[in-house]
Amino acid sequence: MMDKPWSNRAWFLVIPVLLVVLFSSLLPMMTVVNYSVQDTMGQNSFFWNGVAWFQNLLDPTSDMGGRFASALVRNLIFSLVVLLIELPLGIAVAICIPRHGWKVGATLVLIALPLLIPWTVVGTIWEIFARQDIGLFGAVVNGIGIHYNDTEDATSAWATIVVMDVWHWTGMIALLSYAGLKAIPDAFYQAARIDGASRWSVFRNIELPKLQKVLVIAILLRFMESFMIYTEPSVVTGGGPGEATSFLSLDLVKIALGQVDLGNAAAMSIVYYLITLTICWVFFTIMTQLDQRKGL
Amino acid sequence: MASITLDHIAHVYPGAASAAPHYALKPIDHVWRQGRAYALLGPSGCGKTTLLNIISGLVTPSEGRLLFDSQDVTNVSTEKRNIAQVFQFPVIYDTMTVAENLAFPLKNRRMDRGSIDRRVGEIADLLDLRPVLNRRARGLTADAKQKISLGRGLVRADVSAVLFDEPLTVIDPALKWELRSKLKAVHQALDMLMIYVTHDQVEALTFADEVVVMKDGAVLQIGTPADLFERPAHSFVGYFIGSPGMNFLPAVVSGSRAAVDTATFDLGMSYDIPASGKRVELGFRPDYATVLPTGDLPVRILKVEDLGRRRLARVALGAHEAVATLPPEVDLAQGEPGWLHVPPEHLHVFVDELRIEGRPA
Numbered sequence: 001m002m003d004k005p006w007s008n009r010a011w012f013l014v015i016p017v018l019l020v021v022l023f024s025s026l027l028p029m030m031t032v033v034n035y036s037v038q039d040t041m042g043q044n045s046f047f048w049n050g051v052a053w054f055q056n057l058l059d060p061t062s063d064m065g066g067r068f069a070s071a072l073v074r075n076l077i078f079s080l081v082v083l084l085i086e087l088p089l090g091i092a093v094a095i096c097i098p099r100h101g102w103k104v105g106a107t108l109v110l111i112a113l114p115l116l117i118p119w120t121v122v123g124t125i126w127e128i129f130a131r132q133d134i135g136l137f138g139a140v141v142n143g144i145g146i147h148y149n150d151t152e153d154a155t156s157a158w159a160t161i162v163v164m165d166v167w168h169w170t171g172m173i174a175l176l177s178y179a180g181l182k183a184i185p186d187a188f189y190q191a192a193r194i195d196g197a198s199r200w201s202v203f204r205n206i207e208l209p210k211l212q213k214v215l216v217i218a219i220l221l222r223f224m225e226s227f228m229i230y231t232e233p234s235v236v237t238g239g240g241p242g243e244a245t246s247f248l249s250l251d252l253v254k255i256a257l258g259q260v261d262l263g264n265a266a267a268m269s270i271v272y273y274l275i276t277l278t279i280c281w282v283f284f285t286i287m288t289q290l291d292q293r294k295g296l
Numbered sequence: 297m298a299s300i301t302l303d304h305i306a307h308v309y310p311g312a313a314s315a316a317p318h319y320a321l322k323p324i325d326h327v328w329r330q331g332r333a334y335a336l337l338g339p340s341g342c343g344k345t346t347l348l349n350i351i352s353g354l355v356t357p358s359e360g361r362l363l364f365d366s367q368d369v370t371n372v373s374t375e376k377r378n379i380a381q382v383f384q385f386p387v388i389y390d391t392m393t394v395a396e397n398l399a400f401p402l403k404n405r406r407m408d409r410g411s412i413d414r415r416v417g418e419i420a421d422l423l424d425l426r427p428v429l430n431r432r433a434r435g436l437t438a439d440a441k442q443k444i445s446l447g448r449g450l451v452r453a454d455v456s457a458v459l460f461d462e463p464l465t466v467i468d469p470a471l472k473w474e475l476r477s478k479l480k481a482v483h484q485a486l487d488m489l490m491i492y493v494t495h496d497q498v499e500a501l502t503f504a505d506e507v508v509v510m511k512d513g514a515v516l517q518i519g520t521p522a523d524l525f526e527r528p529a530h531s532f533v534g535y536f537i538g539s540p541g542m543n544f545l546p547a548v549v550s551g552s553r554a555a556v557d558t559a560t561f562d563l564g565m566s567y568d569i570p571a572s573g574k575r576v577e578l579g580f581r582p583d584y585a586t587v588l589p590t591g592d593l594p595v596r597i598l599k600v601e602d603l604g605r606r607r608l609a610r611v612a613l614g615a616h617e618a619v620a621t622l623p624p625e626v627d628l629a630q631g632e633p634g635w636l637h638v639p640p641e642h643l644h645v646f647v648d649e650l651r652i653e654g655r656p657a
Contacts, residue, residue, distance in 0.1 A: 193354070194375075195404055198404070205389040
């Protein structure tokens with residue numbers, strides 16, 4: 001231990017990675033930071049604006065602040081709703097997937113299909129699917145007497161986006177859970193039979209605890225994905241009707257590219273990014289701590 | 297509490313070639329008696345675990361009937377069979393404490409709170425789990441976890457049998473001794489029928505009242521440890537039990553004499569070799585054979601192994617080799633000639649791998 005030669009030259013080996021990170025994420029982000037503290041009168045001339053954009057954004061009574069706050073709330077509700085539906089549904093599907101024989105392959109391919117479809121195509125499929133005149137879904141729902149119009153009615157629009165997301169992503173949770181379930185040795189099920197455990201008890205005391213790690217990953221992935229959702233609602237509802245499905249990313253694009261309001265957009269990007277980062281960090285810390293505490 | 301009868305039980309796993317059925321377990325008849333400790337001993341893949349799983353109901357036999365006392369349970373589900381089984385790797389319920397783990401089989405059978413607590417306490421004392429009863433089971437060491445598995449197997453007082461499927465595989469050697477003697481003590485205290493699967497002869501011989509030796513899905517011999525050692529019914533038993541295993545030399549047997557090449561052994565008994573017998577072998581244990589400086593069976597010492605407690609000599613008898621004990625007072629070294637002595641009562645004759653009995657000459 002004491003004679004171990006040591007030198008700091010190895011740090012030079014880290015330089016290539018630092019360079020890649022610098023150009024791929026740090027520099028582009030700094031330009032956004034740059035915009036967020038400046039204002040412009042056009043003609044490409046910028047001047048210092050301090051934290052005014054941020055103050056404006058974080059004040060819910062201001063125009064921009066109110067818009068941001070309601071988009072944020074919408075987004076959080078959306079993430080919560082899809083997680084609450086997709087998580088139990090995905091686990092339930094995983095439990096029903098056969099464990100042996102040709103049916104395994106067939107089922108897995110069927111479940112994975114929605115995952116292989118590009119986002120915009122998913123949006124287009126559901127936009128057409130939901131139409132009241134020619135869409136199978138929209139026409140059938142209206143046909144059985146339920147008023148449904150995703151371009152005029154906020155509830156319909158929300159239902160469409162949520163159902164679409166469930167259709168698109170439950171498969172991923174099912175596949176992850178299936179992999180987790182497959183990793184449980186047979187002896188656990190055999191022991192449970194010998195111990196006279198009920199099916200629910202097997203799920204509660206064997207399957208769910210063994211799935212915990214996989215589910216942490218699934219929750220993280222699904223939360224981030226749903227919190228950043230853009231393409232599908234942009235194609236299906238375009239954020240409407242009114243502002244009903246204007247999630248943060250949709251609103252951000254409107255401000256940045258629609259209104260070319262660079263200062264507001266940059267400040268919003270940064271706050272949006274920090275919120276995502278914080279929530280993921282909190283999530284992860286809680287989950288890993290939970291894991292460790294149980295070990296004691 | 298019951299005895300378990302295997303009535304012509306056999307098993308072929310589905311998918312095996314049906315033209316000539318390949319038995320994972322060849323037909324077997326046996327009665328496991330209440331209160332006894334049995335060991336199923338044999339090399340990996342010999343059908344021990346299949347037999348165990350048939351008894352517990354995890355596998356339904358393709359032939360034969362299984363009786364608990366006089367009740368046919370061949371098609372009764374595992375849950376309803378009243379069998380406890382402990383597996384090779386520890387199975388614990390992560391979400392529960394040690395006490396809850398032990399109570400689980402009882403709770404599932406709707407026992408009342410007071411009896412559960414009493415029973416869990418007894419088992420915890422028996423296995424020294426008392427200090428960790430309120431800890432979460434998942435953070436414990438592998439051997440503590442296996443103790444919990446053992447405890448869950450033993451906690452039900454009303455089981456017909458407790459089955460162990462190589463339960464000490466993951467335990468480190470120092471603790472193996474302790475747990476094995478603990479199991480032995482538990483068996484004496486609880487008076488249960490226990491069946492213990494292992495490929496380790498020491499484990500089998502120390503644990504069991506009776507040992508069942510299996511190979512290639514067939515039962516070769518059922519007997520007490522002494523039976524297996526003194527009178528192996530099959531040459532595999534002779535070879536598998538004992539360390540080192542029995543010596544086997546091809547021999548020509550006529551009456552009470554056996555000729556191995558030019559050497560002649562006096563058997564003390566007279567043997568009738570059936571005409572159909574193709575391969576006749578003379579078997580004797582290294583433990584009973586000695587190499588001395590004088591005698592009438594000349595051998596050459598190829599190698600002397602000092603095991604500390606005793607010395608073994610590998611000797612050449614004509615073209616054949618055998619292992620014998622070198623008594624402490626004998627001073628013979630590698631390459632020197634010696635004389636082999638085997639008391640007649642420790643010489644066995646095997647015809648086509650099966651031991652045959654002699655009659656007084």
